[in-house]
Amino acid sequence: MGTSYDQGCFELCGCKAGRQQPPTIRGRGTDPARASSRQRGSRIAGAHVRGRAWPMTMPLLTRVDASPASPFDPRLESLRGLACLTVCVFHATHVFASNPQSVFFDTLLLAANPAAAVMFFFVLSGYVLGASLERDLAIAPYLARRLFRLIPAFAAAVVFAFACERLLRLDPAPAGLTTGFQHLFWPQPTWHDLWDNLLLGSNRVNGPTWTLFPELLGSMMLPFVVAAHGRIEPRWRWALFAAVTILLTSSPYRTLLWFYFGCFLVKEFAALLAGRRQLATVAFISGLVGLEIAGSYDEFYTVGIVLVSATAAALMMGAVVSSRDMLRWTTTAPLRFLGRISFSLYLVHWPIFYVCALVAVNCGSIVPTQIWGNLFVMVTSLVAAIGIAALAYRFIEAPSIRAGALAARLLAETWRSRAVVNSAG
Template sequence: MHAESTLAQPTGRLDSLTGLRWWAAFAVFMYHMHVFAPLPGPITTVLLNGYLGVTFFFVLSGFVLTWSSRPNVPVSTFYWRRFARIWPAHMVALIIAIPVFYSLLPIPEGSFLKPFDLGILLLSVVVIQAWWSNPMILFSGNPAAWTLTCEAFFYALHPWISRVLVPMAKRGALLLGAGAVLYAFAYRATVLLFPETGLAAVPVPVQRLPEFVLGMALAWAMRSGWRPRIHPIVGIGALAAVVGLLLFSGRLLGEGPVTGILRGLTNEFFTIACGIAIVALASHALRGKHLWFASTWQVRLGEWSFAFYLVHATFIYLALRIFGYQPASWTNLLWFVAVFVVDLVAAWALHTFVERTMEKRMRRWKDNRDKARGRVRIASV
């Protein structure tokens, strides 16, 4: 009964998390820009950690889906809503990406271009490309879309993980989250220390599942009444601290096996930091406190962030294909601005005319079918 009453309670919007999601997408953009127009000096080392924005996406995805879940939503409706959320925009972004990343002509040595292969591209259409470790498949189609394979896997499991999670009180949920993190550390440490075991060949979606489960567990603990008083500065500081550890571990500990293992565990440390940041911002917002990340412009950009993520690499590599590699220079900041503006305009168009429009139409179609079959329409998931 406790679980049912908790699910039935309304949950408010957490706009600060939407705003923070934008910065995660922007970090990934900055990471990919170095392949085209790197900046000089240590700043490049900082930007190369932008890939960790994907880890934030995975933890946040588990949190948001569990935070917004409602009782009595049919599993088929849940799946359809997730499909409507990601697939139309993904397909348009894929069509745009193909002429940028593929060629029918002989490919020069060292080029990022790939030979056109319809069979491999079809794997991207059904978002299963990340089940293969071969880079030609893993990063096929729109290279950024490998994360959608992970998300599709997470979505498939979410209703069934929820059946285990929802009966738990907040303590059980926190223990499940801690267990997911410990598993992630154990797996990564085993791969680093005993590479001969072949565990590195575990498919990427399975490797990244603990991040999603952590997000789910934290959301359910908070829905069950957990309200830790963590200031948002501490949450954001945790994210920065992990990057700082990665950057300065060599100076602090020297270059050796311990440093190598710490660097190899960066994603796992960052997963914990993401959990701290999400809980800090959510708790602060639920206590009625104003957050900078919840400003109108950041929330708007956060709403565009999925579309921005889908198109950002395509236009970066299009610039690389047209203008060639730019040597490291501070003047490359002009390229950062130019490519960013193009990406942002494309993201706005993709979000406005495809992502949001198609999602509404597809959801309405399924809701009407559910109503016709006598199912109760429940609030959004």
């Protein structure tokens, strides 16, 4: 980011945002007429909403631990993992204050842009959840899967962070730490802070958990937007998109644009770029640059920043979805693994880098300078956080996902049984 640690980064991940962030919204599919005219590139697969076929931009894979209706592209998941990694790196390199100028750290911080990463998360959620709803608009099973996907991992991460910050302390705050780092971790969190964080009233215990509130709100709003797009003729989709965009822009919920653009624009960009590999490459790079620039501004929630960043992220994803050959290197096993555990990594890295910072303080004679101290925290916290995130995925996330899928099936069967009884009556 272009701002200092004290001014920007941790505000974006916690202190500034709070509950002010609205959630995701989903748009509608590509014009079937346009799809039929594009035989080059990836084919368009039909998805049915209320009996009408709505196209998807490419055949999507299905994860073993995902619901059958959820679209999955391993490249996008890997990009999510890399975006999560940038958040972890940025936080870990802002523990010790007054770093001397360093080309290495300046380059690292330029690449590690947490604001852009969070914007990317929201747009990706809009695309993935919207595509899933286009396949199956049953709201109750969808919400069950979503709640089981988010809440257990979130609650476990908050409790874990609370335990770390309460049991592992150096009081008063050691000298040499940044003002922002001290503000976030001193004084120690109270039981009231824990309860408030679990109820999404604050993010005092685990800073990055502020993003859960917009994710939940968006998850509840998405079915209605997808249904609205499903009811209109494809030729009117852009008019509806413009109307919803204007409505959200003029409302307190303008951050919903990230999710809405992900739902609608990714498919549109993918259809335009299908079969045009060079143009797709240019589009991806342009989107990446635009997202990096937009994510570097202090005003995270201004209309201009939201519109530019949402469009840029959607352009990146549309370029990837448009071609199977785009970013094939992201399908390697390490990046697939990173993407798979990215949600847990995003949640648990906060207390881990706090603990590693305390270790660095106690090893002052071994790690003498601020630069080496931040480098020590970055390396050790990443290694530890990835390991703990892998355990969290295996023992918390994966069982929760399976439980959500089971609950969704039970709800779907219940609704079908009631429908049969009502029709028979």
